[in-house]
Amino acid sequence: AHGSRDPRHAAxxxxxxxxxxxQRPGLRVETGFLDFNSPSVPEVLESLDAEGVRDVVALPLLLTRAFHAKADIPAVLDQAPPRxxxxxxxxxxxxxxxxTALERRLYEAGLTPADxxxxxxxxxxxxSTDPEAIAVIAEIAREWRHTGWCAVRPAFASASLPRTEDAVRALRAQGVRRVAVAPYVLAPGFLPDRIARGARDSGADVLAEELGPSPEVARLLIQRYTEARLPMRVAVSA
Incomplete structure (x- = not known):
């Protein structure tokens, strides 16, 4: 996980x-943080090595493939014990x-499928400053729009525009009467708090909670673990 000075993040x-x-009794799952919290990823890896563990799947608790996934995590893993x-x-x-998890949070905040x-x-x-990550968020918004919502607009708490409050106001200007804010973040912290302030300051009708420990996120972690465990495919040309 990324880690945060905010204790709600680690919790x-x-x-x-x-x-x-x-969901997976018998599967060993350890938690490591890139920054701010303990244990750190290197500490977890060293502990596993000392216990004789040899095979590890590193699961990034990240929603987009940006700098942390492309640089920070590989750099930490490269320094792991060689065994x-x-x-x-x-x-x-x-x-x-x-x-599905985003919709769960919106319904928990008071909306219904009929809304x-x-x-x-x-x-x-x-x-993010990573164009790939920004493009992915925009594509998710377009895809989600096709599931029946009146409109879906992406917004960003940092590095990119528009901000949450600007996206809420843009929907109002478009004639949308009810506006909900769905934080596409895993855990509370500084940037999620900024999202919440933007929602409140712009008069959003509904503010959902972070994705957090929703059952869908847990299932997705297990899915990513299973995918990583699959044998690597090797292309052979004749």
Whole structure:
């Protein structure tokens, strides 16, 4: 996980890990943080190595493939004890399971399936300077729009525009009467709080909670683990 000075972040990550363990009894699941929290990823890897573990799947608790997935995590894994055989799983998003989790949070916040056609949604992510990550968020918003919502607009808490409050106001200007904000983030922290402030300041009607330890996210983690465990395909040309 990324890690945060906000204690809610680590608590949410650990709640998610408990749900994964409950769904896969017998599967060993350890938590490591890139920054701010302990244990760190290197500490977890060193502990596993000392216990004689040899095969490890590293699951990035990240929703998009940006700098942390492309640079930070590979750099940390490259410094792992040499006896560990490590496979880095893909990031969590995009996935239909995440869209289901987003809708779960919106319904928990008070919406119903009958509200979809009259509700515009702001898909509010943390933001990134990586063009690939920004393009993925925009594509998720387009895909989600086709499931019945009146409109879906992407927004970003940092690095990119528009901000959450600007996306809410744009939907209002478009004539959308009910606007909901769906944070596309895993755990509470500084940027999710910025998303929440933007939703409140712009008068959004509904603000969902972070994805957190939703059952869909736990299932997705197990899915990514399983994919990473599959034998690698080797292309052979005649």
């Amino acid at each position: 949410t990550v650990r709640a998610l890990v408990r749900r994964v363990r409950a 560990l055989r490590i496979r880095q799983a893909p990031v969590l998003g995009p996935s239909p399971l995440l869209l 979809k056609s009259s509700t515009g949604v702001v898909l509010a992510s943390a933001g």
